[in-house]
Amino acid sequence: xxxxxxxxxxxxxxxxxxxxxxxxxxxxxxxxxxxxxxxxxxxxxxxxxxxxxxxxxxxxxxxxxxxxxxxxxxxxxxxxxxxxxxxxxxxxxxxxxxxxxxxxxxxxxxxxxxxxxxxxxxxxxxxx
Numbered sequence: 762x763x764x765x766x767x768x769x770x771x772x773x774x775x776x777x778x779x780x781x782x783x784x785x786x787x788x789x790x791x792x793x794x795x796x797x798x799x800x801x802x803x804x805x806x807x808x809x810x811x812x813x814x815x816x817x818x819x820x821x822x823x824x825x826x827x828x829x830x831x832x833x834x835x836x837x838x839x840x841x842x843x844x845x846x847x848x849x850x851x852x853x854x855x856x857x858x859x860x861x862x863x864x865x866x867x868x869x870x871x872x873x874x875x876x877x878x879x880x881x882x883x884x885x886x887x888x889x
Contacts, residue, residue, distance in 0.1 A: 772840030773887075776848045779832035784855040786825035791864065793818025847886040850879050 770778075793816050803809025813819050836845050857876050860866035 772836045772845060773848075775832050776836035776840070776845040777851075779829045779836060780848055780851045781855070782825045782829035782832065783849075784852050784859070786822040786829060787852070787856055788859055788863070789818045789822035789825060793822065844886065844889075847883055850883060853879050 796818070797812055797816050800809075803813055854876050857868060857872065861868045
């Protein structure tokens with residue numbers, strides 16, 4: 762339409778949104794697994810599939826992963842692979858924080874150092 766502004770997200774913002782959706786998917790899966798006895802065989806029979814679907818959290822995580830993939834494909838289309846791919850390592854940072862804060866997971870000093878090195882690497886790539 763005439764006069765409408767069209768906003769375009771940069772490949773970096775699209776990739777970051779993809780990473781965040783992927784991390785959210787992991788969190789939903791982790792939380793959802795608290796409510797069912799899970800085994801991979803559940804995906805291969807109707808009773809097991811029904812339990813997974815009725816759980817709600819696991820299908821929500823799968824949807825997050827699907828939309829994360831769609832955004833990731835868009836980012837890959839518009840940017841260099843060597844520029845956007847290191848952003849995936851942000852999942853280590855995000856999920857370490859969420860694991861500690863939401864799920865009360867122990868985070869060792871060595872893991873904190875590793876996460877800080879990952880952040881340094883992402884910053885180096887972002888400025889390259």
